[in-house]
Amino acid sequence: MEQGWEQMKDSLQRCERCGLCRTRTQAVWGVGNPRTKVLLIGEAPGRMEDEQGEPFVGRSGQLLDKMLAVVDLDRKKNIYITNIVKCRPPENRDPSPEEIAACLDYLREQTRILSPKIIVCLGRVSATRIIDPAFKVTQEHGRWVEKGGIHMMGTFHPAALLRSPANKPAALEDFLGLRDKIRQLCPEVYEL
Numbered sequence: 001m002e003q004g005w006e007q008m009k010d011s012l013q014r015c016e017r018c019g020l021c022r023t024r025t026q027a028v029w030g031v032g033n034p035r036t037k038v039l040l041i042g043e044a045p046g047r048m049e050d051e052q053g054e055p056f057v058g059r060s061g062q063l064l065d066k067m068l069a070v071v072d073l074d075r076k077k078n079i080y081i082t083n084i085v086k087c088r089p090p091e092n093r094d095p096s097p098e099e100i101a102a103c104l105d106y107l108r109e110q111t112r113i114l115s116p117k118i119i120v121c122l123g124r125v126s127a128t129r130i131i132d133p134a135f136k137v138t139q140e141h142g143r144w145v146e147k148g149g150i151h152m153m154g155t156f157h158p159a160a161l162l163r164s165p166a167n168k169p170a171a172l173e174d175f176l177g178l179r180d181k182i183r184q185l186c187p188e189v190y191e192l
């Protein structure tokens with residue numbers, strides 16, 4: 001891995017760019033195989049993630065892992081998962097625009113180093129920041145766009161699927177579309 005990656009990961013734990021540093025247990029950098037070409041981006045750590053230092057380890061993470069497994073994707077093997085904001089907003093509120101702006105350099109650097117061919121935005125906060133400020137998950141989920149040579153898609157946040165399980169089949173369709181996209185653009189991901 002490039003040296004800048006480890007340096008930035010270490011410096012994240014000392015980050016004071018926004019007020020979330022005062023209430024976090026730890027910052028959450030990301031998890032996965034840095035050699036992948038598929039990057040999943042969520043919103044921000046919740047309570048369990050803040051405690052354990054890994055994204056999506058709570059109930060919504062368990063659902064995410066299940067959907068990933070259906071399309072032979074695994075955080076321990078062939079994808080990378082991170083969040084727009086690296087520290088937990090208190091009471092799991094949405095991160096503010098200021099907190100997102102303060103944190104974005106970390107994601108930019110992660111994206112530069114990983115150099116993904118595919119990005120999946122998990123939920124509104126991620127999709128509106130990365131794909132389109134007007135992105136509507138219920139209407140535009142699963143739709144692929146290309147920006148700067150990276151193919152991107154937004155889908156339901158797994159926590160939203162826990163609240164509205166009726167959307168699970170649609171989310172699964174999105175993940176099947178992701179599998180097709182990987183086979184088309186970077187089949188080597190399935191050899192990792």
Ligand code: URA
Pocket residue numbers: 042043044045046049054055056057060083159
């Ligand atoms: N929700 C997110 O968006 N990210 C996490 O890491 C956990 C829950």
